[in-house]
Amino acid sequence: MVEVPLRYSGVQMGRRMTVVRLGSGALWIHSPAPLEDALRVELDDRGPVKFVVPASDLHGHLFMEHYRVTYPGAQLFAAPGLAEKRKDLSFDGELGCTPDPGWETDIDQVPLEGHRLNEFTFFHRPSRTLIAGDLIFNMGSDRPLLTRLVANGPRLRPRVGPTPLFRKSVRDRRATRRSIDRILDWDFDRVLPGHGSIIESAGDEGVRGGLAGWLAPTAWGANRRVAQAALSPTANRMQVPFSFGLRYERTHF
Numbered sequence: 001m002v003e004v005p006l007r008y009s010g011v012q013m014g015r016r017m018t019v020v021r022l023g024s025g026a027l028w029i030h031s032p033a034p035l036e037d038a039l040r041v042e043l044d045d046r047g048p049v050k051f052v053v054p055a056s057d058l059h060g061h062l063f064m065e066h067y068r069v070t071y072p073g074a075q076l077f078a079a080p081g082l083a084e085k086r087k088d089l090s091f092d093g094e095l096g097c098t099p100d101p102g103w104e105t106d107i108d109q110v111p112l113e114g115h116r117l118n119e120f121t122f123f124h125r126p127s128r129t130l131i132a133g134d135l136i137f138n139m140g141s142d143r144p145l146l147t148r149l150v151a152n153g154p155r156l157r158p159r160v161g162p163t164p165l166f167r168k169s170v171r172d173r174r175a176t177r178r179s180i181d182r183i184l185d186w187d188f189d190r191v192l193p194g195h196g197s198i199i200e201s202a203g204d205e206g207v208r209g210g211l212a213g214w215l216a217p218t219a220w221g222a223n224r225r226v227a228q229a230a231l232s233p234t235a236n237r238m239q240v241p242f243s244f245g246l247r248y249e250r251t252h253f
């Protein structure tokens, strides 16, 4: 792993690059760091760089150009939407619902559906490691106050999971929840958050605690269905003149 300084809107968040040596011996790089000489020597010691992937169309595509130049044999992958943003790069493929054959033996992946970001989370099977982008922050009490505010919200309660802003960027809560459930189905132990401290073991407990209740089915769902029925052109609106679900949907989404 390589830690990269990153300031977001003036707040120090940091970012993590992860390198996986695949069973084939080739290197798979997630969210690349600037390819400085010391890093290049370390990579060259470990194997040929074969794949470079971002976490999303927002997270982890900076510095890919360094790898394109230094490793012309490496394949650069885009998240959906990234190729339009990075017209300076030529990508060799796009991340999808299933892992590329080049890394599927070692690494599984899940796209976060129903969210504004085209975010992917990965699972390295041999080491039982979860590799995340913006889905997982882990900013404890040792972090600066502003960093904790952005990551954990105004109550500053440390948690392993997405920021309040990320949580508010859901478009389809059921689709997003299905993706979360797929991620929680993985048998992971170690967690590499896109931002914040690594959890070396028992990381599943923190992630499950941070994600278990997010978008979980609640009475809100029943209210929403009632509200949708009320809005249907075939519905008798007088039967459901108002509901909490309708108000919630209009104000929150």
Ligand SMILES: [Fe+2]
Residues within 6 Å of the ligand: 058, 059, 133, 134, 194, 195
């Ligand atoms: Fe990020």
